[in-house]
Amino acid sequence: MNLNNTLAALPLAFRKLNPRQMIHSPVMFTVLIGSVVCTAVSIQQLAIASDSAVFSIIVTVWLWLTVLFGNLSEAIAEGRGKAQADSLRAARTSVMARRRTRALVPAGASGAGQDVNDDGYEEERVPGTDLKVGDIVICEAGDLIPSDGDVIEGLASVDESAITGESAPVIRESGGDRSSVTGGTMVLSDRIVIRITAASGKTFLDRMISLVEGATRQKTPNEIALNVLLASLTIVFVVAVMTLAPMANFANALPTPVVLVALLVCLIPTTIGALVPAIGIAGMDRLIQRNVLATSGRAVETAGDITTLLLDKTGTITYGNRRAVAFIAADGVNQQLLVDSARLSSLADETPEGRSIVELAQKDGTPQDPTATLTPDVEVIEFSAVTRMSGLNLPVGHPANPGPTNLKVRKGAASAVEHYAKERGGSLPQELQDAVLKISGTGGTPLLVATHSGERAQILGVIHLADVVKPGMKERFAELRAMGIKTIMITGDNKITAAAIAAEAGVDDFVAEATPEDKLAVIKAEQEAGRLVAMTGDGTNDAPALAAADVGVAMNSGTSAAKEAANMVDLDSDPTKLIDIVGIGKQLLITRGSLTTFSVANDVAKYFAIVPALFAATFPGLGLLNIMGLSSPESAILSAVIFNALVIVALVPLALRGVKYRAVSAAKALSRNLLIFGLGGVIAPFIGIKLIDLLVSLIPTIGH
Structure with a gap:
């Protein structure tokens, strides 16, 4: 939250003063009614030049500020969503779509009702907003996809950066789990045929915009339950204050309407009542920020x-791609020779497995420049489903071939490399057979490495591939x-x-x-x-x-x-994000619970400020409750009202950011919540109200 965002949210905060909007928050609606009553009383006192007019006006101003600050917290949260919606709306471009239709011979002509041409289709250009569910459209390189749909023909590279923020293109193809495309994204290559699955105004992008703007935000069950609790507390305190008036009148100590409203506003849980909408909107916002x-x-x-x-x-x-985790050399074979040979066999292998072998070899040996090894005279043996092997043929005189004959290096499936070696006079040592069986038994993939530079091939060892956690x-x-x-x-x-x-x-x-x-x-x-x-x-x-x-x-x-x-x-299509989503959900609940605890707890200090101020003159014994030593009854009431308003502003950043989430048990989380926000909610108002009282007492008509 910064000054620019706050100023931008002010107009919306004023618009939210509309009673039809305020009534959705029972607590703040009560404060609004109290502010209107105090405004009328202040005007009446000002008209008759009452001694308490200044006090009433100041209290009234701070009551209106309390309502405004509550609206401001929600407006700031909504403003953050609207900024995201604007960027998404920029991606929603109106385009002309190439809709595919049946081309039929018209009635009355020869062959009426039959296809005009062999494929039976023709194209028509229509606005993207006219597309209906089930329409078939064609997109080629450079075209914007007009609406959400599924690819039913072809394969293409698609730029989805307008939606995901990720610049790397993705592949979309028919017939698989990657067939879904989103309106507003761009086809970068090839040609695809798409079946539209979303009508205009109901696309993925439209739903994103309405959600981040809060247009479709409905109160959650927990939020509704909390509002019911807050409404119940408000009703209880309204009845208590209404009952207090005749009792005080009986004791000849009837407070003014402004004082009674101030008492009510300070007793009801205005802090959490003002922040509940912002907490919910901010929770959605944190989720959207993580795409x-x-x-x-x-x-x-x-x-x-x-x-x-x-x-x-x-x-x-796991990573999903098998990665090399170990090299196991045969008895009598130098470990470094196996590592170097495995690296050579994988230099031209661009698969994730091949790259992982090179990476592991460079960790275990001396890093080398692949371009220095893959010279033009080196023959690259590509992997094939038939041979199930890959590798290099290094000529005599190559830096990696110190021998007098050509060196052939191979890696591949255990059975394929064993067959390759046996055809060239080699054999698979027993210890490597055992290693192959052991790796296979634990779910790994064994690859054998062999070399052939003379009469007999030699199997050097095993590469252990595993799906790494x-x-x-x-x-x-x-x-x-x-x-x-x-x-x-x-x-x-x-x-x-x-x-x-x-x-x-x-x-x-x-x-x-x-x-x-x-x-x-x-x-x-x-x-x-x-x-x-x-x-x-x-x-x-x-x-x-x-x-x-x-x-x-x-x-x-x-x-x-x-x-x-x-x-x-x-x-982002990142399955691991599920764990983060759980954390965001817990942070939302923890934030709401923590601020509710703080709001209820800080009412305790307000009792000690206002109750003695109201009745200490009539009942001197209540003066013992004035433990803060506040200057005067008027100063005490005004300080409590000011603190009540300012604490909302102070807690807005926390409501938007969220209470820091820690992975602990529910019992520990509750203990921490009560210690920090419960105890803190009791202590903070005593300090805050006293400091405000020191300033308020300087006002001539209030500080005595």
Whole structure:
């Protein structure tokens, strides 16, 4: 929150003074009514030149500021969303679409009703806003995709930076889980045919804009429950203050209407009442900043209550690409010779596996420049499904071939390299056979490395490829466990491989050889046990499970069916973000709980400020409650009202930023909440009201 944002939000804050908007917040609506009453009383006192007119006017001004500050917090939160909406709206460009239609011979002509040409199609150019669900459009390189849809023909590179902010293009193709395209993105290459899946005004971009602007933001169940609680407290205090008036009159100490309104405003929980909308909007905003679109605030809150996480192994827990993790040399073979040979065999291999072998070799040996090795006279042997091997043929005199004959270096599947070596007089040593079986048994992939430079080939050793667990996953799962969240890994691997990866990653449970039906069964079993479940998915076969989960996060790269079934969409298509989403949900709930605790707690100090001020003259014994030593009754009441308004402004940045989230158990979180915001809510007003009193007491008509 900065000065420019605050000034920009002021007009909206004033517009929100409309009673039709204010009535949605019972607490602040009560303050609004009180401000109107005090305004009328102040005008009447000013007209008759009453001695208390100055006091009443100052109190009235601060009551109006209290309402304005409450509106300002919501306006600032909405302003941040509107800025994002403006940038998204800039990406929503009106384009002409090439719609494909059937080309039929007109009635009355020969062959009426039949196709005009062989393919039976022709094109017509129509505005993108005229497209309907089911229309077929054609996009080629340089075209903007006119609306959301699924690719039904072709393959193309698409620039989605207008939506995701990621400059790297992505591949979209028909028939798979990466067939979904978004309106407003640009085709960079080739040609695709798209079936439109969203009508004008209901596209993904339209939904994003309306959500970040807050136009479709509905109160969540927790927010509604809190508003009911706040409304109940407000009613209780209204009745208490109304009852207080005749009792005080009986004791000949009837306060003025302004004092009674000030008492009411200070007693009701105005702080949290003013900040509740901003907290909810800011929670959605934090999610959008991480490129995650939630269909409702309820989904964000539910994420905070999640007790079971279903995580796909590939791409979420592991990298998804097999990586080299170890070199195992045969007996009698120098380890460095194996490392250098493995590196040579992979220099021209641009697969993730090949690059990982080169990286591991450079860690274990001396880094070398690939261009110095891959000279024009080197023959590159590409991998093929037939040979299942790749490598290099190095001529005599090459820096990497010190021998008198050509050197052939190969790496590949164990059976293929063993066959290659046996055909050239070599054999597979027993210790390498054992290593191959051991690696295969733990779910890894063994590759053999062999060289041939003379009469007999030699198998030097084994490269161990494994689907590597991402760094820090074990620690993150330990944090989730401390919070009471159960993690379940879903994988299509066999049970041996799944068990090994589950143990390494530190998940609580796993489901091996899983099918989409298995995912759905796990979700239902967890929900029947009273748990809330979150999961990610991107395919059409994931749609039933995404719809059944309490929080379903679909990848933007996935199918339309998956995105429609889920209640969140990750624009970056990063499955690991599910853990962050849970953290954002918990932060939202913690922030609301913390500020509610603070709001209720700081009312305690206001009792000690206002109650003695009202009745100390009539009941001297109440003077003992004036523990702050406030200057006068008027000063005490005014100081409490001013503090009540300023504390809203002071807490707006915290409401927008959120209370810092820590991965601890619910009991520890509650203890910390009570210590910081409960105790702090009691102490802070005593200090704040006293400091304000020292300044207010300088006003001649108030400080005596």
